[in-house]
Amino acid sequence: MSFNYVIHCDLAGANCLIVGGGKVALRKVQTLLETGAQVTVVAPDFLPDLAGIEHERLHCLRQPFTIEDLANRDLVFVATNDRALNEEIAAACRDRHIPVNVADSRSESTFIVPALLQKEDLLISIATNGKNPGYSRALKAYLNDQIDDRFLEALDIWCAVRDRVKEKVQGQTEREKILRRLSLLDLIKAMETAPKEDVYRKVIECLLL
Numbered sequence: 094m095s096f097n098y099v100i101h102c103d104l105a106g107a108n109c110l111i112v113g114g115g116k117v118a119l120r121k122v123q124t125l126l127e128t129g130a131q132v133t134v135v136a137p138d139f140l141p142d143l144a145g146i147e148h149e150r151l152h153c154l155r156q157p158f159t160i161e162d163l164a165n166r167d168l169v170f171v172a173t174n175d176r177a178l179n180e181e182i183a184a185a186c187r188d189r190h191i192p193v194n195v196a197d198s199r200s201e202s203t204f205i206v207p208a209l210l211q212k213e214d215l216l217i218s219i220a221t222n223g224k225n226p227g228y229s230r231a232l233k234a235y236l237n238d239q240i241d242d243r244f245l246e247a248l249d250i251w252c253a254v255r256d257r258v259k260e261k262v263q264g265q266t267e268r269e270k271i272l273r274r275l276s277l278l279d280l281i282k283a284m285e286t287a288p289k290e291d292v293y294r295k296v297i298e299c300l301l302l
């Protein structure tokens with residue numbers, strides 16, 4: 094089993110279900126609410142920290158899971174402390190072609206959640222194929238220190254250059270050839286001695302745009 098195809102989804106308005114109201118559910122609720130998804134949690138008992146969240150897109154059902162809870166869901170997260178129940182819900186989701194994440198079983202999941210390092214539009218997702226989330230978290234903390242503001246400024250310059258190339262150069266192959274000449278490390282080095290605007294102008298000059 095290999096979770097080796099990564100996509101970055103826009104979950105705004107998506108209908109997500111979390112089964113279970115414990116520590117894992119709390120973690121998933123926090124990250125899902127940030128995406129703009131509608132989040133329903135179903136469980137007989139909720140952690141106080143979870144029960145205490147008031148949010149217009151969060152809907153808590155204090156009752157045991159029933160199969161009707163799967164109706165119209167776009168994504169399901171299974172996180173009860175009942176192994177047999179988790180397995181049963183996962184199978185029901187797969188039957189209905191609903192993507193499902195199972196907190197205590199990689200093999201029953203159709204997707205896993207990576208650690209996400211997000212800085213503005215720069216998104217770096219880290220996973221260990223489900224083997225060690227603590228390692229993913231540690232690598233995220235390490236990269237968080239390495240990826241400083243220069244990388245975001247380099248992204249700004251690269252986007253501005255790309256817009257300019259799209260405007261000035263005809264033909265996809267020609268545009269690609271020019272953009273391939275950009276070097277991330279050179280941009281970052283150039284920004285050590287010159288302001289962003291100057292670096293942009295220099296790049297445009299070098300690329301004869």
Ligand SMILES: C[C@@]1(CC(=O)O)c2cc3[nH]c(cc4nc(cc5[nH]c(cc(n2)[C@H]1CCC(=O)O)[C@@](C)(CC(=O)O)[C@@H]5CCC(=O)O)C(CC(=O)O)=C4CCC(=O)O)c(CCC(=O)O)c3CC(=O)O
Nearest residue numbers: 196197205206207208220221222223224225226227229230
């Ligand atoms: C397979 C996967 C399925 C999934 O949930 O998608 C999974 C499964 C399991 N997690 C376990 C434990 C913990 N998970 C965390 C935290 C995170 N777990 C996340 C993802 C994933 N967890 C997927 C794999 C990702 C990958 O490929 O690396 C993160 C990245 C994303 C997120 O959940 O949002 C998020 C960190 C986010 C961040 O900080 O940015 C902590 C808390 C901590 O570390 O602080 C602990 C307790 C400490 C520990 O055990 O390490 C256990 C053992 C349970 C047991 O012992 O019984 C299992 C089950 C098993 O391993 O079988």
Ligand SMILES: NC(=O)C1=CN([C@@H]2O[C@H](COP(=O)(O)OP(=O)(O)OC[C@H]3O[C@@H](n4cnc5c(N)ncnc54)[C@H](O)[C@@H]3O)[C@@H](O)[C@H]2O)C=CC1
Nearest residue numbers: 113114115116117135136137138157158172173174196197
């Ligand atoms: N603690 C952690 O960080 C991680 C734990 N796990 C595993 O994931 C599972 C959940 O972990 P926690 O959130 O820590 O457990 P927890 O014990 O904090 O919460 C379990 C939740 O499941 C709910 N539940 C029980 N029966 C239910 C039913 N019939 N319908 C709906 N909800 C029901 C309970 O009310 C409770 O809210 C466990 O199997 C655990 O081994 C997996 C990854 C990480």
